[in-house]
Amino acid sequence: MRTGLGTFVNRSSELDALRSWYERPGSGLGVVFGRKRVGKSWLLARFADDRRAIQHTARGRPMAEELRLLSMAAESVIKLPRRSLAGRPFTDWDDAFSILADAATEQPLLVVLDEFPELLNLDTGLEEELRAVWDRVGAGDTHLKLLVCGSSVRVMEALGEQHGAMFGRADLRLRVAPFRPHEAALMLAAATPAERAAAWGVCGGIPRYLALWDASSSFSENLARLVCNEQGLLLSEGELVLADEDIIGHRGERLPELVLRAVAAGATSYSAISSAIGRLPVRTLKDLTDVRLLDKVFPVTDDPTSSKRTYYRIADNFLAFWLACVEPHRAQIERGLGPTVAPVIAAAFNDHMGARYESAFRDHVRRLAAEGHLAGDVVAVGEWWRSQSGSTDDPCQLDMVALAGRKKVPVAVGEAKWARKVNGGSIRGAIRRKLFDSGLANPDTVSIYVCARDQVDRATGVEVVTAADIFTAS
Numbered sequence: 103m104r105t106g107l108g109t110f111v112n113r114s115s116e117l118d119a120l121r122s123w124y125e126r127p128g129s130g131l132g133v134v135f136g137r138k139r140v141g142k143s144w145l146l147a148r149f150a151d152d153r154r155a156i157q158h159t160a161r162g163r164p165m166a167e168e169l170r171l172l173s174m175a176a177e178s179v180i181k182l183p184r185r186s187l188a189g190r191p192f193t194d195w196d197d198a199f200s201i202l203a204d205a206a207t208e209q210p211l212l213v214v215l216d217e218f219p220e221l222l223n224l225d226t227g228l229e230e231e232l233r234a235v236w237d238r239v240g241a242g243d244t245h246l247k248l249l250v251c252g253s254s255v256r257v258m259e260a261l262g263e264q265h266g267a268m269f270g271r272a273d274l275r276l277r278v279a280p281f282r283p284h285e286a287a288l289m290l291a292a293a294t295p296a297e298r299a300a301a302w303g304v305c306g307g308i309p310r311y312l313a314l315w316d317a318s319s320s321f322s323e324n325l326a327r328l329v330c331n332e333q334g335l336l337l338s339e340g341e342l343v344l345a346d347e348d349i350i351g352h353r354g355e356r357l358p359e360l361v362l363r364a365v366a367a368g369a370t371s372y373s374a375i376s377s378a379i380g381r382l383p384v385r386t387l388k389d390l391t392d393v394r395l396l397d398k399v400f401p402v403t404d405d406p407t408s409s410k411r412t413y414y415r416i417a418d419n420f421l422a423f424w425l426a427c428v429e430p431h432r433a434q435i436e437r438g439l440g441p442t443v444a445p446v447i448a449a450a451f452n453d454h455m456g457a458r459y460e461s462a463f464r465d466h467v468r469r470l471a472a473e474g475h476l477a478g479d480v481v482a483v484g485e486w487w488r489s490q491s492g493s494t495d496d497p498c499q500l501d502m503v504a505l506a507g508r509k510k511v512p513v514a515v516g517e518a519k520w521a522r523k524v525n526g527g528s529i530r531g532a533i534r535r536k537l538f539d540s541g542l543a544n545p546d547t548v549s550i551y552v553c554a555r556d557q558v559d560r561a562t563g564v565e566v567v568t569a570a571d572i573f574t575a576s
Contacts, residue, residue, distance in 0.1 A: 112285045112309075113145050116276060120149045123274040124210065124247055129203075129240040132274030134251040135258030137393060138346060139310035142251050142278045146214050154179060155212040156202070160220035168221065169198060180205040195228070196235050199246075203239040206246040218250040219257045229267040236271055249274075253346075255393045279394070280307030280418075283462040284469065287573040292317035295569035296522075296555050299462065302573065303455045304336075306419030311336065325448060329428055330440035337435060340424030343395075357386045362395065362416065366425035370413040387414065395421065402484030402503050403510065403542075411489060419458055426454050455520045460485070460501045463518035463553045466572040467502055477513045477549065478506030486515075488540050498540040500533070502551065512543040516551030516567075526552045527560035 123132055136142050143159070150157055156179050158172040173191035180187075182201070192198035205211050215221070222228055239246065252258045261268045262275055281289075283302055289312040290298040300321045305311035314335055315324055328336040344359040357379070364378035375383055390396040397417040400409035416422035427450040431443045464483055471480035486503040504514040515537065517529050529552045534545040552558050553567040 112281060112288055113141070113148075113278075116145055116278060117149060119274070119276055120145075124149075124153070124212065126273070127245075129206075129242075129244050130247045130274065131236060131240065131268070131272045132247070132249045132276065133258055133261055133268075133272045134249055134274075134276045134278065135255055136253065136278030137255060137280075137395075138253045139308045140278050140280055141309040142253070143216055144309065145278060146216065146249060146251060150212055150214060153212050154209065155214065156180075157214040157216065159216040160218065162220045162223060165221075165224050168224070169194070172198060172215075176202065176205075180211070195231055199235045199239045203242060203244040203246045206244045208245075210245040210247055212247045212249070214249045214251065216251045217253070219252040219254040222257065229261070233267040233271065236268075240271070256389060259392075281309065281312070282307060282469075283465055283572050284574055286312055287575040289313065290315065290317045290573075291575040295573045297321060298573040298575065299459065299555065299569040300451075300455070302462070303419060303451065303458045304423050306421075308418075308420060311339075311420055322444065322448060326440065326444050330435055330444040330447065332436050332438070332440070334435070334440075336420075336424075337428065337432060340421055340429060343418070343421050343424075357381075357383065358390055358395075361386050361390060362421065363425065365396065365414050366416055366422065370415060372412070372414075375414065391417075394418070399485065401486045401488075402482050402505060403486060411487070415457070422458070423451070423454055427451055452520065459520040459553075459555075460518045462572050463516065463551075463567060464502050466553075466567060467504055467514065467516070467551065471504060476504055476506070478511070480504050480506050480513065481508075481510060486542065488542075496539065498536040498542075500536060500542075501553075503542070512548050514549040514551060514565075515543070516553060516565075518553035518567075520555060522555050523557040523559060524552065524554040525560055526558040526564045526566065527562065530564050 120132075123130055134142055134146065147157070156172070156176045158175050160168055170191040173187040177187040192201065202211060202213055250261070260266050262272050263269060286302045286305070286307050287298045289309065290301050293301065297317070301312065301315045301317070301324070305315055314328060316327070328334050331337070344362060360379045361375060361383050364375050367378070369375045369378040372387070375387070387396065387398070391398050394417050397415050398412055399415060400406060400412045404411060416425065427447050431447060435443055464485070467476070468483045470476055471483065482505045483502065485499070485501055487497040487499040500515050501518045502514070502516040503512055505511065506513045515533055517533060530550050533550050537543050537545045537548070549565055550563065551565045551567055552561065555569050557568065558564070558566040
C-alpha cells in the first residue's frame, strides 16, 4: 500500500495472484473485494501502473453517464479507426465489451470496474446482461482481462456463488484483507516496535488509517491529532463503519450495528446478544463473522461446528477501540474538551490493548508455524479454556495453544501481556500449573512461550516474544 510518502508497501501475495491471473492465455474475469479503506483501489492502481489498462470507478451516476466516463477513460488507451469514443461513447454494456474485446485481440487489455455494486444498484438486470456478454466475448479470440471490484462484500461474493449469474465465469477470486501485524509494521517503519504495536491497536490492519498515523510522532500526539479534537479524522469514523450495512447486504435494517454495539457493551454470548437486540441474530452473526467485523471464539481444541463454549468479540481493532474508548467521550470532544479527554482515552487504551496484543501474539505464532519453527505439522493456533463446574472453579485459560497433526496434539502454549516487562519464570510456572490441573498436556512435552511488550526477565525454559518480533518492519 502507499504510505503517507507515496511508497507502496505490502500486498506482495495479492500482486502475485493478480500477475498469475493476468499472464494466463486468453480472456479472464476476476472478482476483487474487501471492506472499505482496506486498500483495494490502491492495489489495483499499482497493478495497472505498467500495463495497458482502463480504470473506471462507478459512483452511482445514471448509467449513460457511467458509460460515457468509461468511454473517456478508454479513449486515451485504445484508438479506433472509425470511431471516437469521446464523440460516440458506449451505448450499452454489449457495445462496450464488444469494442474492448476487439481492442484486446493482439495484446492484453486490462479493464478495472471499481465499486461494481454501484452499477448493480443502477440496473438490477446488469449481472444477467454481463453474463450473456461475457459468455460471448470471453469465448472469442481476445485477451481482455476484466476485474470487477467492490466493498459490498456479500454482493461481490454472491457474484461467484452457485446461484449467481457469474457462477463459473470468474477465474480469479481475490479477497483483500486488512494487514496482519507484521504487514502493518511496514507502514510504520519510523516508529519503535512498541509504538507500531500501539498504532496497530488503534488502526488495526486498515491501510487508510495506518497512512494517517504519523510514525515520527508519539502515541499521545497521534491521539490528539486524529481523535481528540473536533476535526480529528478518526473521531467520527467508527460511526461510518457501523452505518456501512452494504458490506453485508443488510441495507436499512441496522441489525449489524445493533449486534456490534451489543457485543462491545459486553453481550458476547448468543443468548445475551439476542436478548440485547430483541431478536434472533443468526444470519447477522454469520455475516458479520464472514466479513471479519466479528470473531466467533471457542477453545482451540473444540469442534467449531458443535462447540458449546463460544462467544463473540469485535474483530476489527479500530471499531473495538472507537466503541470502547472514543464514542463515550465523542460529544465532549466535539464541545472542545479534547485536551482533557485525551489522557482518559489513553488510559482506557491499555485495557483495550490487552486482548488485541494477545491476538497479535497468536498471529505471530501462526507465522512461526508456517515457517517451520514449531514442532510437528501445526493445524490450529487459538486460545483455550476449560469448562467451569462452578463460579469458583479455575477455567485455566491460556492465551495461545498450538495443535499439531491429525490427533491435534498440543505442541506449544503461551501467555501474552501488554506490559513493558514481565517475569518469564513466574509466568512459566503458572502455565505449567494450568497444564497439570487441566490435563491438557504434559508441561514437559510442549514449548512454552511468554510474550511482553519490551522485555521478558528470567526467561530460562521459555521462548520469548516481544513487540520487536511481532511488529518487525523488515
